[in-house]
Amino acid sequence: MDQESPIEALDAIARSVDEAFAAARDDNDLRQVTARFTGRDGSLTKIMKRIPELPGPERKPFGQRVNEVKGLVERAQSNAAERLRSEARARELSRPALDITLPGRRPRIGRIHPCMRTMHEIIDVFTSLGFDVAEGPEVELAENNFDRLGFPPDHPAMDMHDSFFLPSRRPGDRVLLRTHTSTVQVREMLSHPPPVQAIMPGAVFRRDDDATHSPMFFQLEGLMVDEGITLSNLRGALEAFLTRLFGAGVKTRFRASYFPFVEPGAEMDVECLICGGRDPHCRVCKGTGWLEILGCGMVHPVVFESVGYDPERYRGFAFGMGIDRLTMLRYGINDIRHLFENDVRFLGSL
Numbered sequence: 001m002d003q004e005s006p007i008e009a010l011d012a013i014a015r016s017v018d019e020a021f022a023a024a025r026d027d028n029d030l031r032q033v034t035a036r037f038t039g040r041d042g043s044l045t046k047i048m049k050r051i052p053e054l055p056g057p058e059r060k061p062f063g064q065r066v067n068e069v070k071g072l073v074e075r076a077q078s079n080a081a082e083r084l085r086s087e088a089r090a091r092e093l094s095r096p097a098l099d100i101t102l103p104g105r106r107p108r109i110g111r112i113h114p115c116m117r118t119m120h121e122i123i124d125v126f127t128s129l130g131f132d133v134a135e136g137p138e139v140e141l142a143e144n145n146f147d148r149l150g151f152p153p154d155h156p157a158m159d160m161h162d163s164f165f166l167p168s169r170r171p172g173d174r175v176l177l178r179t180h181t182s183t184v185q186v187r188e189m190l191s192h193p194p195p196v197q198a199i200m201p202g203a204v205f206r207r208d209d210d211a212t213h214s215p216m217f218f219q220l221e222g223l224m225v226d227e228g229i230t231l232s233n234l235r236g237a238l239e240a241f242l243t244r245l246f247g248a249g250v251k252t253r254f255r256a257s258y259f260p261f262v263e264p265g266a267e268m269d270v271e272c273l274i275c276g277g278r279d280p281h282c283r284v285c286k287g288t289g290w291l292e293i294l295g296c297g298m299v300h301p302v303v304f305e306s307v308g309y310d311p312e313r314y315r316g317f318a319f320g321m322g323i324d325r326l327t328m329l330r331y332g333i334n335d336i337r338h339l340f341e342n343d344v345r346f347l348g349s350l
């Protein structure tokens with residue numbers, strides 16, 4: 001038999017299109033079938049090369065016919081694609097809705113953050129000693145953060161509180177992220193007549209960032225005001241508290257210190273449980289063997305005046321402790337930043 005003429009060959013291609021696409025079972029087949037017609041080595045691509053075999057006047061109609069067949073291929077291809085889609089949908093719908101043979105995904109159980117665990121334990125200790133729990137806002141007026149606590153304007157003590165000030169909505173208001181929970185003492189006294197016996201936990205913010213300081217950390221404030229409160233009530237409360245938290249053997253010391261809102265003022269240190277006082281290069285106690293965990297003192301009469309309490313009649317003690325510091329000591333963590341990097345492998349191990 002003679003070789004097929006280009007025209008016969010083209011007709012044969014046209015006749016084979018529908019059947020070829022009908023045989024496609026998936027997207028991959030579909031690509032291959034399409035390539036067989038219009039790919040680089042496809043039959044329609046190759047047949048164009050046979051145009052020179054035709055007499056001149058037949059060439060143009062032949063080219064048009066090739067284009068028509070390409071159109072056929074495109075339509076057949078999109079019909080087949082639609083057919084594959086609806087077949088896949090039908091298969092999906094006829095499958096059982098839930099494959100109970102798949103292995104399950106175990107839900108990850110969250111845990112309470114170590115700082116919050118410490119905080120809840122401290123709250124338990126103080127509530128059992130008769131303290132109420134109060135809270136105040138993290139965005140605070142400078143008036144409550146400094147002025148009513150007896151910080152004179154431009155007092156150097158304010159350097160320690162290098163602070164995050166915020167734009168205020170009311171002109172004249174100085175607004176900041178509170179630098180300590182002592183603000184809540186002010187709020188408690190402004191809103192309650194004496195006696196007051198409360199602890200006030202919460203987040204506080206300072207421009208600090210190193211192994212023992214984080215720009216956001218947690219404090220717990222304490223305040224007890226009544227007639228006849230003395231420094232020994234303060235020591236008693238703090239010692240009861242530390243014994244409950246660390247056990248009876250832990251060493252502590254009381255040092256005179258200055259805070260504008262107490263007189264006398266003191267700081268309390270706990271022995272460095274990270275290095276046991278043995279590492280002169282310890283980054284937590286800086287080689288001193290002690291870690292400061294709280295400030296405290298007898299409430300200054302100036303504070304009583306600023307909240308409308310009678311300083312002649314009432315006495316009080318106050319303290320403010322760093323919950324993160326206590327957490328570091330309890331769990332032997334040597335860098336406060338580990339607590340806030342939120343690496344669950346670390347936090348989960350505590």
Ligand code: DAH
Pocket residue numbers: 179180181182221222259261262265294295296297298318319320321
């Ligand atoms: N507010 C102080 C601070 O953040 C800590 C403090 C010291 C709180 C003495 C007190 C106190 O209530 O009496 O550094």
